[in-house]
Amino acid sequence: xxxxxxxxxxxxxxxxxxxxxxxxxARNLVRAGHTVRVWxxxxxxxxxxxxxxxxxxxxxAEAVAGADVIVTMLSDGDAVHAAITxxxxxxxxxxxWAQMSTVGTTALDRLADLADTHHxxxxxxxxxxxxxxAEAGTLVVLASGPEPARTDPxxxxxxxxxxxxxVWVGTTGAATRLKLATVGFAVTLTSVLAESLALAAGLGIDxxxxxxxxxxxxxxxxxxxxKMGAILGGDYAPSFSVRNAEKxxxxxxxxxxxxxxxxxxxxAAGDRxxxxxAQGHADDDMAATYFAGLPxxxxxxx
Numbered sequence: 001x002x003x004x005x006x007x008x009x010x011x012x013x014x015x016x017x018x019x020x021x022x023x024x025x026a027r028n029l030v031r032a033g034h035t036v037r038v039w040x041x042x043x044x045x046x047x048x049x050x051x052x053x054x055x056x057x058x059x060x061a062e063a064v065a066g067a068d069v070i071v072t073m074l075s076d077g078d079a080v081h082a083a084i085t086x087x088x089x090x091x092x093x094x095x096x097w098a099q100m101s102t103v104g105t106t107a108l109d110r111l112a113d114l115a116d117t118h119h120x121x122x123x124x125x126x127x128x129x130x131x132x133x134a135e136a137g138t139l140v141v142l143a144s145g146p147e148p149a150r151t152d153p154x155x156x157x158x159x160x161x162x163x164x165x166x167v168w169v170g171t172t173g174a175a176t177r178l179k180l181a182t183v184g185f186a187v188t189l190t191s192v193l194a195e196s197l198a199l200a201a202g203l204g205i206d207x208x209x210x211x212x213x214x215x216x217x218x219x220x221x222x223x224x225x226x227k228m229g230a231i232l233g234g235d236y237a238p239s240f241s242v243r244n245a246e247k248x249x250x251x252x253x254x255x256x257x258x259x260x261x262x263x264x265x266x267x268a269a270g271d272r273x274x275x276x277x278a279q280g281h282a283d284d285d286m287a288a289t290y291f292a293g294l295p296x297x298x299x300x301x302x
Contacts, residue, residue, distance in 0.1 A: 010034060011157055014067040016060055016083045017101065018045045021127070021240060022073035023164040024134030024282070025100075027052045029071075032161035039063040041079070060087035067153050068094045070120070076247060077107020084114055093119035096154045102126050102143070102244075104251035105258065108176045123149040126171045127163065130239040137215040139163040142182075177255065182254060184252045184266050187245045190227050190290035191269035191289050197231055198293030207232050227287045236284035245286040246273035 011034045018040040031052040039057045040046040046056040055250045057063035064070050064087045072080045082100055084091075085256040097120045100110055108124060113123035128140035141163040149155060150168055157165040169175050187234045200210045211228055216218055230236060249270030275292035278283075 002264075009108065009157075010244040011154055012037070012066060012089075013071060013158060013263075014039070014057075014063040015061075015071045015073065016040075016063060016087070017074035017079075017245055019073070019075070020131050021100075021134045022071075024050060024131065025071065025073060025139075026054050026166075027135070028137040029158065029161045030054055032156075032157070037063045037067065039073075039083075045191060055109065059150065060084070061090040063087065064095070065090040066092075067095060069098060069158050071098045071158065072101055074101050075244070076101070077111065080111055081107070081114060084111070084118075091118045091120065092292035094121065096121045096123065096149070096152055096158075097154055097167075098123045098125045098158055098264055100125050100127055102248055102251065103176065103177055104180070105173060105176055105255045109172055112172050121149055121152060121155075122146075122172065123152075123155050124175045125159070128179070128182055129163075132239060133164075134162070136143060137162055137164070141166040142175040142178050143168050144170050145172050153201060160297040173272045180248075180252050180255050185247050185263050186223070186240075187249060187269050187273075188265040190245070190286050191265070191272050193224060193227055194231065194287060194290040195272070195293050197228070225251065230285060230287040232288045236281070236288045238283060238285045240286050241283050242273050242276050242286050242288050245289075246270055246277060246282075249273060 001294045004157050013029050013034050015022055015036060015038045018026055018038050026036050026038050026049050036054040037057050038046045038049050038054045050056055060083045073082060074080045080103060097115055112122055121284040122223050123143055123145040125143040130141060133139045135256050139162055143166055163269045169178050197207055197210060200207060249266050252263055272289045276289045279291050281288035281291055
């Protein structure tokens with residue numbers, strides 16, 4: 001049964017996964033006045049959040065015990081499944097589970113079945129955005145699920161705390177399919193930009209001239225400026241890592257194959273991310289796909 005709206009001013013929320021995205025989301029949940037318990041496979045990342053008012057749990061079961069809402073923000077479907085399975089002894093029927101990781105369509109079916117097994121209210125709710133929106137609480141939540149999830153005030157309170165907008169897109173799985181399309185746009189656009197900059201560098205062109213040529217015109221956008229600025233400045237602090245971008249290209253290809261849709265650019269982007277990862281850039285921002293095109297050249301040389 002959904003929690004009455006007047007009881008959602010203060011929730012207990014368990015956040016499983018406190019990497020780049022989960023840590024920002026947990027901080028915003030604390031700022032919104034909720035009691036937040038955090039767990040991460042690397043315990044130190046969870047412990048860092050105690051300075052912000054969260055409580056680090058030793059294991060998933062400790063994190064979810066008595067929680068109103070469980071948020072999963074982990075690297076892939078297997079990691080999410082393992083965390084909820086480990087939490088099983090402390091789960092109780094009626095808890096809301098916001099599955100906010102990007103896991104792909106096949107894994108999502110397994111997770112929805114796991115929610116049914118434990119009688120959890122399941123929301124398929126991946127987010128649109130990277131480090132900066134996660135820290136600012138301005139993510140876009142792409143949500144889908146059964147009607148009780150759409151009207152549950154606990155989930156609404158969590159989504160409001162971490163995002164600036166919640167887009168309900170249909171029944172369970174619809175949000176994940178939309179996320180694959182939107183993340184496909186981001187990773188392919190990043191790859192096209194990085195390849196163009198690598199080509200300019202290889203042709204002996206000062207990269208600042210490339211930036212001048214495209215800035216302010218019809219090819220420009222805030223996203224282009226952000227990724228181009230990272231490459232020109234040699235700043236690859238991860239907002240969304242090469243490792244995660246490569247993972248998402250595989251999920252996109254899997255879903256596209258089921259739908260019979262060729263995704264040539266996403267496939268090519270995946271190849272570039274794998275090359276960049278092999279060069280040692282797996283944990284850098286996905287803008288480091290630049291190096292896949294010109295591995296011997298540093299942006300600072302241009």
